[in-house]
Amino acid sequence: MDEHYSPEEVESRWQEYWEKNKLFRADEDSSKEKYYLLEMFPYPSGKIHMGHVRNYTIGDVVVRYKKMKGLNVIHPMGWDAFGMPAENAAIDNNTHPAAWTYDNISSMRTQLKRLGFSYDWEREIATCRPEYYCWEQWLFLKMLEKDMVYRKESYVNWCEHCKTVLANEQVEADMCWRCGEPVQQKKLWQWFFKITDFAEDLLVYCDKLPGWPEKVTVMQKNWIGKSIGSEIKFRIEGQDNYIKVFTTRPDTLFGATFMCLAPEHPLVDSLSRGTSQAEAVKAFVDKIADQERSTDALEKYEKEGVFTGAWCINPVNGRRMPIYTANFALMEYGTGAVMSVPAHDQRDFDFAQKYGLEIQIVIEPETKNPDTHTGSMSQAYTEPGILVNSGEYTGMDNIEAMDKITQRLQEKGLGKKTVSFRLRDWGISRQRYWGTPIPVIHCPDCGVVPVPESELPVVLPEDANLLENGASPLPSLDYFKKTTCPKCGCSDAKRDTDTMDTFVESSWYFIRYCSPRCDTAMFDPKAVKYWMPVDQYIGGVEHAILHLLYSRYFMRVLNHLNLIDFKEPFTRLLTQGMVCKETMTCPKHGYIFPEDAQTAGDNNTLTCKKCGSTIDVGRVIKMSKSKKNVIDPNILLSKYGADITRLFCLFAAPPEKDLEWNDDGVEGCYRFINRVWRLALKLTADENPGKPFRGELSKLKDDGAGKLYAKAHQTIKKVTEDIENSFHFNTAISAVMELVNAMYAGDLDSDDTELKSVAAFCMETVVLLLSPIVPHFAEELWEKMGHEPSIVDEPWPEYRKDALVTDEILVVVQVNGKLRSKFTIAADSDDEALKELALADEAVQRHINDKPVKKIIVVKKKLVNIVV
RNA sequence: GCCGAAGUGGUGGAAUUGGUAGACACGCCAGACUUAGGAUCUGGUGCAGCGAUGCGUGGAGGUUCAAGUCCUCUCUUCGGCACCA
Numbered sequence: 001m002d003e004h005y006s007p008e009e010v011e012s013r014w015q016e017y018w019e020k021n022k023l024f025r026a027d028e029d030s031s032k033e034k035y036y037l038l039e040m041f042p043y044p045s046g047k048i049h050m051g052h053v054r055n056y057t058i059g060d061v062v063v064r065y066k067k068m069k070g071l072n073v074i075h076p077m078g079w080d081a082f083g084m085p086a087e088n089a090a091i092d093n094n095t096h097p098a099a100w101t102y103d104n105i106s107s108m109r110t111q112l113k114r115l116g117f118s119y120d121w122e123r124e125i126a127t128c129r130p131e132y133y134c135w136e137q138w139l140f141l142k143m144l145e146k147d148m149v150y151r152k153e154s155y156v157n158w159c160e161h162c163k164t165v166l167a168n169e170q171v172e173a174d175m176c177w178r179c180g181e182p183v184q185q186k187k188l189w190q191w192f193f194k195i196t197d198f199a200e201d202l203l204v205y206c207d208k209l210p211g212w213p214e215k216v217t218v219m220q221k222n223w224i225g226k227s228i229g230s231e232i233k234f235r236i237e238g239q240d241n242y243i244k245v246f247t248t249r250p251d252t253l254f255g256a257t258f259m260c261l262a263p264e265h266p267l268v269d270s271l272s273r274g275t276s277q278a279e280a281v282k283a284f285v286d287k288i289a290d291q292e293r294s295t296d297a298l299e300k301y302e303k304e305g306v307f308t309g310a311w312c313i314n315p316v317n318g319r320r321m322p323i324y325t326a327n328f329a330l331m332e333y334g335t336g337a338v339m340s341v342p343a344h345d346q347r348d349f350d351f352a353q354k355y356g357l358e359i360q361i362v363i364e365p366e367t368k369n370p371d372t373h374t375g376s377m378s379q380a381y382t383e384p385g386i387l388v389n390s391g392e393y394t395g396m397d398n399i400e401a402m403d404k405i406t407q408r409l410q411e412k413g414l415g416k417k418t419v420s421f422r423l424r425d426w427g428i429s430r431q432r433y434w435g436t437p438i439p440v441i442h443c444p445d446c447g448v449v450p451v452p453e454s455e456l457p458v459v460l461p462e463d464a465n466l467l468e469n470g471a472s473p474l475p476s477l478d479y480f481k482k483t484t485c486p487k488c489g490c491s492d493a494k495r496d497t498d499t500m501d502t503f504v505e506s507s508w509y510f511i512r513y514c515s516p517r518c519d520t521a522m523f524d525p526k527a528v529k530y531w532m533p534v535d536q537y538i539g540g541v542e543h544a545i546l547h548l549l550y551s552r553y554f555m556r557v558l559n560h561l562n563l564i565d566f567k568e569p570f571t572r573l574l575t576q577g578m579v580c581k582e583t584m585t586c587p588k589h590g591y592i593f594p595e596d597a598q599t600a601g602d603n604n605t606l607t608c609k610k611c612g613s614t615i616d617v618g619r620v621i622k623m624s625k626s627k628k629n630v631i632d633p634n635i636l637l638s639k640y641g642a643d644i645t646r647l648f649c650l651f652a653a654p655p656e657k658d659l660e661w662n663d664d665g666v667e668g669c670y671r672f673i674n675r676v677w678r679l680a681l682k683l684t685a686d687e688n689p690g691k692p693f694r695g696e697l698s699k700l701k702d703d704g705a706g707k708l709y710a711k712a713h714q715t716i717k718k719v720t721e722d723i724e725n726s727f728h729f730n731t732a733i734s735a736v737m738e739l740v741n742a743m744y745a746g747d748l749d750s751d752d753t754e755l756k757s758v759a760a761f762c763m764e765t766v767v768l769l770l771s772p773i774v775p776h777f778a779e780e781l782w783e784k785m786g787h788e789p790s791i792v793d794e795p796w797p798e799y800r801k802d803a804l805v806t807d808e809i810l811v812v813v814q815v816n817g818k819l820r821s822k823f824t825i826a827a828d829s830d831d832e833a834l835k836e837l838a839l840a841d842e843a844v845q846r847h848i849n850d851k852p853v854k855k856i857i858v859v860k861k862k863l864v865n866i867v868v
Numbered sequence: 869g870c871c872g873a874a875g876u877g878g879u880g881g882a883a884u885u886g887g888u889a890g891a892c893a894c895g896c897c898a899g900a901c902u903u904a905g906g907a908u909c910u911g912g913u914g915c916a917g918c919g920a921u922g923c924g925u926g927g928a929g930g931u932u933c934a935a936g937u938c939c940u941c942u943c944u945u946c947g948g949c950a951c952c953a
Contacts, residue, residue: 004907215947218872222949229953247953260953303951328951338953346869347951422952544948651893652880658946660880664894671908672893678908731882734892741892744909812888817934819888846920857933863887867933 007641225422275309435499
């Protein structure tokens with residue numbers, strides 16, 4: 001029995017079979033329950049990596065399982081094809097982004113097919129095709145019509161040297177990635193989606209997504225960042241004008257001693273004009289405007305500010321408060337103005353100390369802390385407490401005071417309860433070439449005019465080439481840019497030459513899959529009604545916020561436009577972990593590939609083949625080309641084939657955890673597959689093979705056969721539950737391994753028909769249970785075992801409850817909670833019998849050692865604990 | 869700083885409602901079969917000890933007949949957000 005399983009012959013044959021027989025084509029069938037499984041579609045970078053393999057393997061197993069369970073499954077695949085890497089590659093390789101992208105798509109498609117994934121390739125889409133982005137432009141126009149999108153001036157990263165806009169990813173340490181010159185901020189008119197209109201709804205529904213990992217909903221909630229507080233008006237001294245602030249702590253209002261405005265706040269200029277501070281303020285505002293705005297840069301700046309020369313009045317106690325402009329006040333949050341309460345906010349406290357501003361304590365802990373009485377506090381007191389120095393509210397609990405004070409202000413028309421969000425509107429304009437053109441026209445007379453629906457799509461010209469610095473050619477392409485105004489017909493109109501953020505395409509692709517060739521609408525409502533929402537979505541946790549939030553937002557947009565009747569796109573979400581591997585670093589060459597290292601004479605250390613230095617084997621981190629710790633799936637495929645690659649990805653770790661790559665582990669999976677292979681061949685080689693046991697349990701008299709049969713049903717139960725409940729394929733696989741081990745442990749050469757029959761049943765079970773995981777291998781064995789193809793259409797095995805129990809059970813005996821002995825006993829024995837046997841045990845007696853027995857605890861059919 | 873997750877053998881990882889800690893696999897050790905073994909099969913493998921036994925789930929307490937699991941405190945690592953008023 002030396003025959004080895006050879007994946008290369010088997011796998012391509014079955015892949016052809018599946019494709020030819022269209023086994024994975026999805027058709028609407030209202031008589032059947034549907035199941036929509038989706039994995040995050042890839043960016044066509046050229047090659048799939050282990051992260052893709054893992055992601056798509058997980059999905060494929062579930063699809064094949066659900067199909068065997070009788071569900072009508074849809075499992076589509078496509079390409080997130082717009083974006084910057086295509087532009088970079090085009091410049092580096094002197095090609096066109098489109099050519100590069102389409103080449104990559106075709107080679108990646110081949111790779112995915114090589115892995116045996118069960119996609120319905122007839123539904124394939126690529127977001128860079130006009131048939132796709134046409135509907136994105138259509139939706140944009142609908143949103144424009146309904147005021148869900150607007151234009152405003154906003155900052156972009158600008159490289160003066162290259163005369164081009166840079167995406168955030170193109171800014172490296174404040175410098176242009178291509179030329180190394182400093183990046184500036186430039187104000188441009190840009191389009192925004194009003195995602196903030198749905199902030200509350202997106203937030204509320206975070207708690208109505210039981211199928212999502214809590215980690216992700218928590219991250220989304222934090223991102224949306226709702227805070228409840230009050231809006232309070234402070235009158236400007238000498239004017240009839242007010243400054244509005246947002247605060248979450250209206251209870252500290254009596255302690256507000258100064259005011260801070262964001263440098264961009266519209267009042268900053270008018271307040272300081274004509275005062276002695278005017279110049280200082282202007283200098284400060286200019287300085288802040290020049291500063292880089294990335295979050296990295298923000299950390300570096302100290303809190304600073306400048307007095308505007310103006311004062312405002314605290315509405316509750318009439319205190320004169322100096323108005324500052326300060327860099328920590330953000331125009332984007334709240335109202336862009338902060339009432340500063342240095343006694344109870346650490347940031348305000350630091351600022352007050354720096355500029356010698358007054359600190360007024362208004363809250364004290366219930367057990368008085370002397371520190372808060374003195375004028376020399378060392379830090380702000382931010383805990384709850386009792387109000388002091390707060391007029392009629394003195395003595396009140398601060399939580400209660402929040403509402404009371406706000407209520408009072410509201411009565412006077414000086415304030416109200418309000419909500420503020422951290423989430424900002426989604427800026428979608430990109431001054432890049434390789435993206436969906438924004439379908440509007442700018443007319444000197446009519447202003448912004450939407451492209452008429454009949455003229456869609458606005459096709460991205462694919463005969464244009466990127467400019468040398470990577471800039472978009474669109475603004476200089478007259479035949480694209482110059483057009484006539486659809487409204488007034490004048491010929492001075494210009495197309496918008498910006499394209500949309502590529503996150504827009506990925507926000508609705510899953511709905512397009514329902515009717516991918518529909519050319520009369522964004523989607524066919526009937527198909528969407530049947531297939532949507534996605535039942536199970538699988539992808540990397542790196543998309544926990546943006547992509548998943550945008551997709552949820554887009555479904556709300558479609559819902560608001562009465563195009564769909566649901567709001568949440570993904571019922572269940574699985575965020576799989578990363579694929580990791582250790583890194584190797586040479587002191588001279590930096591990161592090196594494992595093949596450039598060799599073991600030194602002492603067999604313990606690794607040295608660099610090039611220079612002989614000792615190699616440092618570093619931490620296990622995510623596979624990355626630059627860290628040289630990648631495994632190329634192609635190499636695995638040619639060495640082990642698809643099934644074993646898939647098996648390892650599933651066996652090494654549960655899907656939500658990071659997976660550490662281990663070459664020996666793959667080898668182990670290869671051994672397991674061969675072990676099953678040999679076992680199956682042995683059983684089928686029998687001249688008089690057993691028929692899979694389907695008879696009465698009572699007919700299984702032989703102990704070995706009975707136990708093995710029970711084990712098989714326990715395995716079915718375990719595997720089914722592991723897949724159904726948690727996608728824990730690692731434990732499912734180990735359960736099958738146990739069953740295989742049990743079969744090997746039995747008498748394989750026995751002539752006993754009963755045992756042979758049970759063995760045949762076990763073998764069939766093993767192959768069926770493994771079939772979603774190693775589909776080619778399973779098909780091959782299934783056929784060899786005398787079945788008609790395809791195993792894809794076989795029903796998933798069901799376990800027999802009555803077969804799960806065995807006649808004998810194992811009982812453990814503890815003395816004072818410590819394990820001292822075990823024995824087996826008939827399953828129907830009562831507690832008394834257990835007690836008796838436990839006490840009679842020699843080892844148990846030794847530990848009781850004449851001490852009086854205080855108590856005996858019996859856990860039914862499981863355990864006896866004797867307390868002495 | 870805030871929010872979240874996780875700490876179990878040499879390694880990846882298992883452990884229903886609290887009830888045999890370490891399933892399964894890798895690695896290692898031994899044996900069998902072999903011209904050979906880096907194939908295969910069998911057995912062993914948490915640590916200490918010849919042994920009986922003792923100790924063991926990041927650490928310290930606690931609840932319980934019984935704790936990886938529950939409670940309190942604490943340490944470490946990873947992830948996310950971060951001048952958010």
